[in-house]
Amino acid sequence: MSPKVVVLGAGVSGLTTALLLARSGEYDITVIAKHMPGDYDIEYASPWAGANYLPVATPGTPSEAYERATWPELARIAKDLPEAGVHFQETVIYRRAKDVGTATGDWFAELIKEDAWFKDVVPNFRLLSKSELPEGTDGGTSFTSVCFNTALYLPWLTSQCLKHGVIVRRGIVKHVAEAASLHHSGRRADLVVNCTGLGSLKLDGVKDSAVYPARGQIVLVRNDPHVMASVSGTDDSPDEATYIMHRAAGGGCILGGCLQKDNWESQPDPNLAIRIMKRAIELCPQLVPEGKGIEALSIIRHGVGLRPMRKGGMRVEKEVIDGVAVVHNYGHGGYGYQTSYGAAQAAERLVKEALHLTRAKL
Ligand code: FAD
DSSP states (O other): OOOEEEEEOOSHHHHHHHHHHHHHTOOEEEEEESSOTTOOOTTOOGGGOOOBOOOOOOTTSHHHHHHHHHHHHHHHHHHHOGGGOEEEEEEEEEEOGGGTTSHHHHHTTTTTOTTOGGGGTSTTOEEOOGGGSOTTOOEEEEEEEEEEOHHHHHHHHHHHHHHTTOEEEEOOOSBGGGGGGGOTTSSOOSEEEEOOGGGGGTOBTTOOTTEEEEEEEEEEESOOOSSEEEESOOSSOTTEEEEEEEOSTTOOEEEEEEOEETOOOOSOOHHHHHHHHHHHHHHOGGGSSTTOOGGGOOEEEEEEEEEEEETTSOEEEEEEETTEEEEEEEOOTTOTTTTHHHHHHHHHHHHHHHHHHHHHHO
């Protein structure tokens, strides 16, 4: 009989982990989550993400390995599986010397390097020439990235899970070990994979005090700049940023944003929204007809998401909690999509190890 696994959480981390486990054909899997694709909620980060692939990991960390391992799968999806809602996009990254040491500057520190560690991972990495730099910037790079339409990609991940036999159900658990009793077979699961993101701060049995939110505010518009662009900082505030991501398949264009640590506010700040839109047009004037301002942006929605950050980096580990084998895969901060396959592969290896150990003991 296949080992019974419950994956707790249906964000990009839970669904990717469930999919890799299901594809192996070795497990009988239930996904349990409070929020599912289709929901927009402050407790659910995944739908709010841009989302694109802009590596930010420090070399030599597990995050670097996860970002590195994720690119080939994203490139395969963008090339061969249009139904997933992921497309290739050229991206430009601009660097301003004055942003070094700010919250946004630290976030972008690896991304803006001219000899970035990922220069041989992504296609077409090159330095921008002086003539390509907008006023006020000191350098820049460009490469081919991908952009997800999260409104298509998350349902696609769910459908892939269903196709591979995963049972997906709503549920709210108070204690992580409780999830073992929610397997669709009605029998106790052999293992729980914890992919609860920011929920791991309060989930009994985990209560990881290293987890904290980093608030991101976005404006989703219909305008199309035909490129993705980011800058290492703004003159408005050290924790604000300017980035533009054009989503696949009619998903609109994401204008961001900010990285406000320990800020739980779920409602968009109208003043920040105006700054975001103004900065986006300054950076990419082609977003609107010549001479026009933010009144020429066609707004689909304002949004706020909380990135599930974790001091010390994301947690992909195994442990036994109240007699239940648990594999953690949470704390993906602002890089849950671009680390999704690498982290899920690592979680899959731990599931295998944990079940082998549990069975060896029987
Ligand atoms: P979540 O999506 O938050 O999912 C958590 C799941 O756990 C949910 O289903 C929830 O209901 C469930 N859950 C939690 N607690 C419980 C409980 N007690 N019982 C039952 N279910 C529970 N990343 C990128 O890679 N590229 C980007 O360009 C990018 N841009 C971003 C822009 C913004 C504005 C934001 C906010 C984030 C961005 N991110 C980006 C980060 C990315 O969105 C997150 O890292 C990722 O979504 C985290 O996914 P997750 O599955 O770990 O968590």
